[in-house]
Amino acid sequence: MSQDHQRDSIQILIDKARTGQIDRRSFIQAMGLLAALPLAMRSGISWAADKPLVVVNWGGDALDAFRKAWTDSFTRNTGIAVRIDGAGPTEGAIRSQLASGRPSWDVVDVDSYSAMTLGRDQVLQPLDYSVVQRDLVAPELSHEHGIAGYLFSYVIAWDSQKFGDNGPKNWADFWNVEKFPGKRTLYKWMNGMLEAALLADGVAAHQLYPLDVPRALRKIDELKPHVLSFWGSGAESQQLMIEGEASVGAIWHTRATLLAEDSENRIKWSFDNAFINASSWGVLKDNPAGRPAAMQFIQHALQPAGQLTLFESLGNGPSNPATQQLMSAEQRERNCASEENLKKQIFLDTQWYADHYASTLEQYLTHLSK
Known part of the structure; x- marks a missing residue:
């Protein structure tokens, strides 16, 4: 294998690891075969204890839209793998996750009032507003257990x-x-x-x-x-x-x-x-991928670039008003927010x-x- 080809193969492995396409064990094994273990250790990839962050939405077109808007870029930026589950985060399903004693969900896309109810019942954990910038949205779009992702x-x-x-x-x-x-x-x-x-x-x-x-x-x-x-x-x-x-x-x-x-x-x-209504991000109590990863994801999802991508994919209104600065006049006319x-x-x-x-x-x- 030529040196240039080996270098390219290593880069492909790193990219796949960052986007969650391969797990930690496969990455280490492959890098070992390429005699690149020291580089693997220095890659800066966070494996979240080998657990991908599971973001739950309502399926359909939203699966691809969330990937384009948020999850791919989040993994590139942090090395934390993300899996989107389109099962539908109804209140009943979220309660069942916690009641099972072994929840598999981390971040859920729920109606703002559902986040409030589930937080009150200690099914969702309080958001960490030292990580999540609460002032990125209007005051009425956030509360202790939820912050609006879109309208x-x-x-x-x-x-x-x-x-x-x-x-x-x-x-x-x-x-x-x-x-x-x-x-x-x-x-x-x-x-x-x-x-x-x-x-x-x-x-x-x-x-x-x-x-x-x-x-x-x-x-x-x-x-x-x-x-x-x-x-x-x-x-x-x-x-x-x-x-x-x-x-x-x-x-x-x-x-x-x-x-x-x-x-x-x-x-x-x-x-x-x-x-007009808001859909909010909430985080399950004792979420399996860990509190820090979940809060980092929510903070990432509040940024204007990703919210614009979601608007262009699905038409949902950005919760962060700064997104409007990236919009054309025609887009602002169609923006509910x-x-x-x-x-x-x-x-x-x-x-x-x-x-x-x-x-x-x-x-x-x-x-x-x-």
Whole structure:
């Protein structure tokens, strides 16, 4: 083997180790065969006790998006291998991880209110704000057990073949089936839907919380004959709108963006009167890869470059406002977290959801089934 080729082989091994493609044992063995053990010891690769950091998200396109935005660059920078698990970090699944006594998850991507609830129940550990820069996000986007990784909105979308450019602009319009006839679709898992019903019933935005749940459910009853489906996944909401089965929908802005593109702008939408929510990073108690690695990852994920990459991949709004400086004017228009678009929207109340989500969701789902 020529000296240059040997040097190249060593570099390939180091790169694979840094990106988590090979484990410590394989790396040491291969470097030994290349007579490069001293270099292996000086490589600066941190093996996190041979345990990769496991970051858990909701699967699908987010697997590749997280890799592009965060995990590949984190491994290059730190030598800590990362594995993305797309199993879906529901509250129940996270609790089960801890209850098993042998959790395999480290960092989870959860709703901000879920991070608050799980932290209160000592399932998630407090974040180390000596490592994680809390002031990289707005004060309302962080708490003891979670910090926002990205934002997303529930918007009103409509079929312009039926309503032109002047579709429903607020939730009273959404409920107005005489002015805007046709089937509706609403979110099965409740977030934002009770608020929408109350606004349609005349409640002022600044008086929404605490939510009057019975009043909201009565208002939803009025619309139920016109609701084709309560969607449970973004793909379902997209299909209902693109195929023309639903004329008006309350859907995620990321799906609305795709719908506008796929329909050649037949499906229209805006951030007017939308509801905005945050997804937060949380860390399991006694996480197997160790507290330092988890905190380093979260700090890395708050940097503008990676947040811009996630926005370009999925359309999720950056939690770090400094990201906007890297955006084009067109990108800022599509960013749910831009200063201009935030003025048009209503933040879901994290504390209310942390305190009431489980019991209220049960009421909501029971009511829908009647």
